[in-house]
Amino acid sequence: MTRLFVTDLDQTFLNSERQFNVPRFSAILDQLDKRGDQFAIASGRDENWVRNKFGKLVDRIHLVTGNGATWRVKGSDELHVRNIDASALKKLEEILISDTFETISVVAFSADNMYNLAGLQQLPENMQDYMAQVYPNMATVDHLTDISEPLTSVTGIFPPVHSEEAIALIDDNNLPLHATTSGYGTVDILAESVNKATSLSMLIDQVDLAPEDLTVFGDGMNDLEMMQLAGQVYIMPNSDDRLFGRGYNVVAKDSDHDGVLETLEKIM
Numbered sequence: 001m002t003r004l005f006v007t008d009l010d011q012t013f014l015n016s017e018r019q020f021n022v023p024r025f026s027a028i029l030d031q032l033d034k035r036g037d038q039f040a041i042a043s044g045r046d047e048n049w050v051r052n053k054f055g056k057l058v059d060r061i062h063l064v065t066g067n068g069a070t071w072r073v074k075g076s077d078e079l080h081v082r083n084i085d086a087s088a089l090k091k092l093e094e095i096l097i098s099d100t101f102e103t104i105s106v107v108a109f110s111a112d113n114m115y116n117l118a119g120l121q122q123l124p125e126n127m128q129d130y131m132a133q134v135y136p137n138m139a140t141v142d143h144l145t146d147i148s149e150p151l152t153s154v155t156g157i158f159p160p161v162h163s164e165e166a167i168a169l170i171d172d173n174n175l176p177l178h179a180t181t182s183g184y185g186t187v188d189i190l191a192e193s194v195n196k197a198t199s200l201s202m203l204i205d206q207v208d209l210a211p212e213d214l215t216v217f218g219d220g221m222n223d224l225e226m227m228q229l230a231g232q233v234y235i236m237p238n239s240d241d242r243l244f245g246r247g248y249n250v251v252a253k254d255s256d257h258d259g260v261l262e263t264l265e266k267i268m
Contacts, residue, residue, distance in 0.1 A: 002036050004209050007260055008218040009043040012236050015256045024261050029060050031268050042196045042226055044182045046109050052134045067188050067222055068199035069152035073206055081111050083150035084191045088175045093144045095169050101162035108154045115147055116140045153190050160185040180222040197225035217260050
């Protein structure tokens, strides 16, 4: 039976410096290839960021990116995109910058580009330098509706205590959107019904796998839907408290100690 191993990135696969053990992971991919198994990333990060991080290894991996806004079968030229309904952007911006809570910054992503919303805090200088490498055409706009191309996601960054308030306010407005959080004050807004699980379901259908063939690793509430889809689930020791008590396996070591890689080696 072919198995598909799926991992979230931040605080799961990547360490606190957003790095990973490249030689160890490469050796695991070699073993998976020999066994006929497969590997996928399912991340809130968009595909450009993931490609920049994983380099040549990315062509050996299925990709579910932007929390499900885009997905790609490994080695394929076809990127499947699930865009936000543009009619919801004006109201969404009003919610994100309302006086109800403090908003640190708002960024928007298309399949290829990144946009900052003006009038809010900008990314730290070191992060701006990195993002400029990933998104050479990064731009600042006065309003989300000024962006001429379709958007795959919009991200609001808040003090962590306000992220759930922002999600609740978006939900209360009954917009054709899905809001989720990967923690740490970040709220990702996607098209209605888009999450990691719905795109992962389409991906496994294309490669002739079933949900019971999935083993997933994650740490946040934006991973919950794909955990509910999968046959086997591992959560990180640093996971959102709401993921514990669901009968999921707990990885022995955190992401700073290659917890996912060690678990994969034990499984194999």
